[in-house]
Amino acid sequence: MQERLSERDETGQILHPLSRSEVKKLLQRLQAIRNSGTPLTTAAAIVARKLKQHQGPLRRRVLNAPIIHTPAGPLTPLECSRTASSANTQVLDALYAIQTTPFERSFLSRLHGERPEHTPYLIALDWETRSPWMDLMSDIREHHSLAHPDREQPVETAAPIEYVSLQPVHLPQVHSLLAHIFWEGIDVSESLLYSPEKCTIVAAYKRLVVGVALLSSPLETYITYLAVRPGWENTQIATSMLYHLITLNPNRDITLHVSINNPAMLLYNRFGFKAEEFVVGFYEDYLDTQSRASKNAFRLRLRR
Known part of the structure; x- marks a missing residue:
């Protein structure tokens, strides 16, 4: 390669470009002279500077050299080794025949959620x-659209808050919500066994559980839990859940216990619940010692 890139000067001497190893050795030699305290000559200093600025001339000249085409001639194709496919041809034909994907199984449905008919x-x-x-999420989307107007903007799908009976799919979110609002270890799986269509109310926005209200059973209409997810307070969700629980169990007294400093006392008073008993230390075995909620409770009753 060096012979092909070599040149002759005016005197006829052959000049060839320095290889990278030669450049490296020459720079090391000049650096050793400089480290010994002996100043470089003007010519040596210029050579060192040029070599540092233009390292690898042979490589650049090789890359910039014109491509030499071999003369055209008969070409012998190489045989490619093909392994026999073990896939079922009927399965492959069925996959190739698929033209569209049902919405329920598409990636779009994972983004927007399922849209059942009922x-x-x-x-x-x-x-x-x-x-x-909901307002916070709307502000975030609006801020993103203003900050990045050139990007494709996500489409927000309008959805209502649905009040439904408790279903097995709700249990993980319900347990997480109750553990956050009350205490760890609450399991309400048994509520699915005692007329959930009359004793359970779940408020859901799309696939997010935002509230839950539970009665112990249709015979003993005792409200065990009523909770609303943080960020969804003061939106009448607790009022709606309590209203539906009461209307689903007509002509029956409904009882519950509530901490004496719980703001939900005002909600229960609006529905006509009256205090029957003051219980000292009712929540003592459940609440954390650092909890701000009072361990004392009122027993309330709604007489029908």
């Missing part, structure tokens, strides 16, 4: 309520 165990729909969480 919601099972539906009790009520609320299209008007706007929670602080």
Whole structure:
């Protein structure tokens, strides 16, 4: 390669470009002279500077050299080794025949959620309520669209707050919500066994559980839990769940216990619940020692 790139000077001497190893050795030699304290001559300093700025001339000249085409001639194709496919041809034909993907199985359905024709165990729909969480998500989308107008903007799908009966698919979110609002270890799986269509109310926005209200059973109408997800408070969700529980169990007294400093006392008073008993230390075995909620409770009753 060096012979092909060599040149002759005016005197006829052959000049060839320095290889990278030669450049490296020459720079090391010049650096050793400089480290010994002996100043480089003007010519040596210029050579060192040029070599540092233009290292690898042989490589660049090789890359920039014109491509030498071999003369055209007969070419012998190489035989490619093909392994026999073990796939079922009927399966392959069926896959190739697929032209579209049903929405229920598509990636788009994972982004927007399922859109069934009817919601099972539906009790009520609320299209008007706007929670602080919904407003926050709307502000985030608007800010993103203003900050990145050139990007494709996500499409928001409008959805109501659905009030439905408790279903097995709700249990993980319900347990997480109750553990956050009350205490760890709450399991309400047995509520699915005691007339859930009359004793359970779940408020859901799309696939997110935002509230839950539970009665112990149709015979003993005792409210065990009523909770709303943070970010969804002050939107009448607790009021709606309590209203539906009461209307689903007519002509029966409904009882519950509530901590004496719980703001839900005002909600129960609006529905006509009256205090029957003051219980000292009712939540002592459940609440954390650092909890701000009072361990004392009122026993309330709604007489029908």
